[in-house]
Amino acid sequence: MELCPSVKNVLLLDSEGNRIAVKYYCDDWPTNSAKEAFEKAVFTKTQKNNARTEAEIAMFENNVVVYKFVQNLHFFVTGGEDENELILATVLQGFFDAVGILLRGQVEKREALENLDLILMCLDEIVDGGIILETDPNVIAGKVASQSVDAGGPLSEQSISQALATAREHLTRSLLK
Numbered sequence: 001m002e003l004c005p006s007v008k009n010v011l012l013l014d015s016e017g018n019r020i021a022v023k024y025y026c027d028d029w030p031t032n033s034a035k036e037a038f039e040k041a042v043f044t045k046t047q048k049n050n051a052r053t054e055a056e057i058a059m060f061e062n063n064v065v066v067y068k069f070v071q072n073l074h075f076f077v078t079g080g081e082d083e084n085e086l087i088l089a090t091v092l093q094g095f096f097d098a099v100g101i102l103l104r105g106q107v108e109k110r111e112a113l114e115n116l117d118l119i120l121m122c123l124d125e126i127v128d129g130g131i132i133l134e135t136d137p138n139v140i141a142g143k144v145a146s147q148s149v150d151a152g153g154p155l156s157e158q159s160i161s162q163a164l165a166t167a168r169e170h171l172t173r174s175l176l177k
Contacts, residue, residue: 005087006130008063008078010095010123014109015072017043021112021119025130028063042067042076055089066092071108075099090135091126097137098122102144118144 008028012021017040029035042060046067049056055068059081066088067076077092102118103111112119121144125134134140 005084005132006079007088007091007127007132008080008130009076010091010127011039011042011074011076011078012099012112012119013039013043013074013076015074017047017074020073020109021116021123023120023123023127025127042078043074046074046076055092057085057089064088068092068096070096073107073109073112087132091132094135094137094140095122095126098126098140098144101137101141121147 006025008026009022009024011019014020019036019039022035022039024035029038038061042065045060046056046058046065049067051067051069055066058065058067060078062081064079064081064083064085065076066079066085067074069075075092075096077088077095079088099112099119099122100107102122103115122140125140125143127133134143
């Protein structure tokens, strides 16, 4: 058993088991088809449960899977069979709450797809290479929000909406001179 708790993957699926945002941190699923098969199998095993009020825990293919559902989104965090379920549940709750903060309480598929960049940045703030970095949803959302507002960087590192906002700002400045 490793000394540092680790996460194998974090999944955000829709109510039909399709990917919204996923991150894998180990080589247990080497191909994309293996990853998709795992996602479908986990979704199928858990979809009949009512994990809407608090997280549920399941053992699946020698992995601990902690999951929670809201509206038409299904949140999953997977760890090894020896991983502490409470730590995985804390990661899940941090991700779930940070997404809720970033989506301003509108946690549903359409809003998640429109703000996919924020959700992916959220995943990057929580786990890096399988190592848990942060679980406090306010800290996570704060870091993600500050990164998304930072439009001063080069255009290649900005999202399309940020690049358009920067271009609009530069155009307005040049017209007002």
